[in-house]
Amino acid sequence: MPDRAFIEPRLAELYDPLDPDRGDLDVYAALVDKFGARSVLDIGCGTGTFACLLAGRGIAVTGVDPAAASLDLARGKPGADRVRWVLGQAGDLPPLQVDLATMTGNVAQVFLTDEEWTATLLAARAALRPGGRLVFETRDPAARGWREWTRERSDEHTVVPGVGGVRTWVELTGVGDDLVSFRWTYVFDADGAVLTSDSTLRFRTRAEVTASLVAAGYVVDEVRGAPDRPGREMVFVARRGA
Numbered sequence: 001m002p003d004r005a006f007i008e009p010r011l012a013e014l015y016d017p018l019d020p021d022r023g024d025l026d027v028y029a030a031l032v033d034k035f036g037a038r039s040v041l042d043i044g045c046g047t048g049t050f051a052c053l054l055a056g057r058g059i060a061v062t063g064v065d066p067a068a069a070s071l072d073l074a075r076g077k078p079g080a081d082r083v084r085w086v087l088g089q090a091g092d093l094p095p096l097q098v099d100l101a102t103m104t105g106n107v108a109q110v111f112l113t114d115e116e117w118t119a120t121l122l123a124a125r126a127a128l129r130p131g132g133r134l135v136f137e138t139r140d141p142a143a144r145g146w147r148e149w150t151r152e153r154s155d156e157h158t159v160v161p162g163v164g165g166v167r168t169w170v171e172l173t174g175v176g177d178d179l180v181s182f183r184w185t186y187v188f189d190a191d192g193a194v195l196t197s198d199s200t201l202r203f204r205t206r207a208e209v210t211a212s213l214v215a216a217g218y219v220v221d222e223v224r225g226a227p228d229r230p231g232r233e234m235v236f237v238a239r240r241g242a
């Protein structure tokens with residue numbers, strides 16, 4: 001079950017306005033070009049920003065996500081009518097043979113157990129043509145980025161068109177060996193409503209991710225840093241093995 005932030009319509013509609021700078025998608029768009037991909041599967045596509053961007057370039061895109069409220073927003077974006085949207089998880093996809101599969105926005109970290117993560121990697125592999133690539137990012141646990149997830153650093157008031165003012169902040173609720181839990185709070189000026197969304201993310205090391213990819217039948221071609229978040233993210237470029 002995705003976090004409330006993605007499945008509650010009132011919160012899902014804040015996702016894009018609260019994080020409008022999607023420079024993080026540049027590295028994925030560049031890899032689409034580099035590999036000459038004509039077909040892309042975007043796993044955990046959310047509100048569909050990347051899928052619609054690619055569709056606008058004439059690429060055949062499938063976007064899959066289990067959060068109906070987020071997919072509803074995706075369906076309303078320019079270019080959305082050229083995307084195949086699937087409500088569900090990667091294992092729910094129809095048969096595909098795409099050139100490239102992506103997981104942008106740290107989707108890889110929502111899979112908390114090894115079983116869920118492996119199932120996703122295998123489903124992505126099944127959707128790739130032989131030699132097709134899987135590209136995704138995951139936060140480097142060595143950077144311990146969650147230390148900055150405090151109310152003091154995150155407290156913001158944003159005026160969202162059509163919604164009004166919204167105050168938001170994040171607080172840590174638990175830090176374990178490789179799981180980090182946190183809560184986002186949203187306070188709406190319009191009616192004073194206070195909504196919260198609890199999340200847990202898994203932080204895997206470079207060695208753990210590499211081993212999981214190899215076990216699922218991939219060759220890891222490259223692990224690079226995200227240009228917009230140096231030292232904090234690892235971007236994996238894996239290829240479907242024979």
Ligand SMILES: C[S@@+](CC[C@H](N)C(=O)[O-])C[C@H]1O[C@@H](n2cnc3c(N)ncnc32)[C@H](O)[C@@H]1O
Pocket residue numbers: 001002003006043044045046047048049050064065066067070088089090103104105106107110
């Ligand atoms: C941080 S958002 C990223 C969305 C989008 N990729 C982006 O870059 O804006 C995480 C997404 O993962 C999705 N998600 C949660 N559980 C999932 C699962 N089991 N399979 C696929 N996506 C999932 C959520 O619904 C949400 O849309």
